[in-house]
Amino acid sequence: MALVFGSCVANGEYLGGGRELTGNPTVFDITHFGAVGDGRTNTFKAFLKAWIQVCASPVPATLLVPRGNFLAGPIIFAGPCKSHVTVNVQGTISATTSGFATPEWILFERVDNVHLTGPGTIHGRGEAVWATDGCGKKFKCNLPPTSLKFRNIVNLEVSGISSVNAKAFHMFLVKTVNVNIHNIKIIAPAESPNTDGIHLSNADNVKILDSFIGTGDDCVSVGRGSNNVTVERVICGPGHGLSVGSLGKYPNEEDVSGIHFRNCTMRNTDNGLRIKSWGGSSPSKAIDIHFEDIIMENVKNPIIIDQCHVWLNLPGLTG
Structure with missing residues (x-):
């Protein structure tokens, strides 16, 4: 006899800590692991407990964040997992806003075949720390955490979510292959420091489609070792534009190739289309880069190719 704890829903799945009996995907609701959506109670332990169940499931499983405002410290979704996993954010x-023990707030690592979906919100509450912890153009600084970081992942989909007021980068892809990001919103004020929308490093076969990115730094920045990247039907603004780079910061950087920006709209941005490298940078190639059918409205610097990105060539800054 098997005991199943949780609430039965219409499609035969179960919400909670027990496993379903039919072999269909299982849904694990974080509130069944102690999460309280009051915006005050730190729920990171509930995320961890729910994730352990999702990752161990032999069939595709979902971690559900229901409606409510769930406060959480650093969250690590680490694999490998036994099957396809989904994190469905319905709430916030x-x-x-303090105690930054890790360089990222929410980290997905070594999890293949993962889908992060909305329509909920990832709120970094960066407005509480930008004045004191944001790097801006400071000579030395400690960059606050990235809101969402994906590292060492094959087959990633991100859709439907909103990322608001990240402390630093909103989304960072590193050593990640086969990525489909679509129908998302990234929002932060124009004056928010280092709040890149989506930054890529050693990321291959990436599509960023049908999304709105308005922030205080690059809307999309394609960094070292990234190949076969398509950015299409993205509205950018405010922000620093659509960028390749900064490149050449580290010795022996991998080449960047096959970068395509198509049918994008730039509104009220500092820059439009930009390729940038550090002054005195190490040798590497940036080839096969295409900008096509780009609309620019009230853009200060429509096209920039900068091989001496001087003010960022300082200790502690990422560019």
């Missing part, structure tokens, strides 16, 4: 996940 809000970051704590």
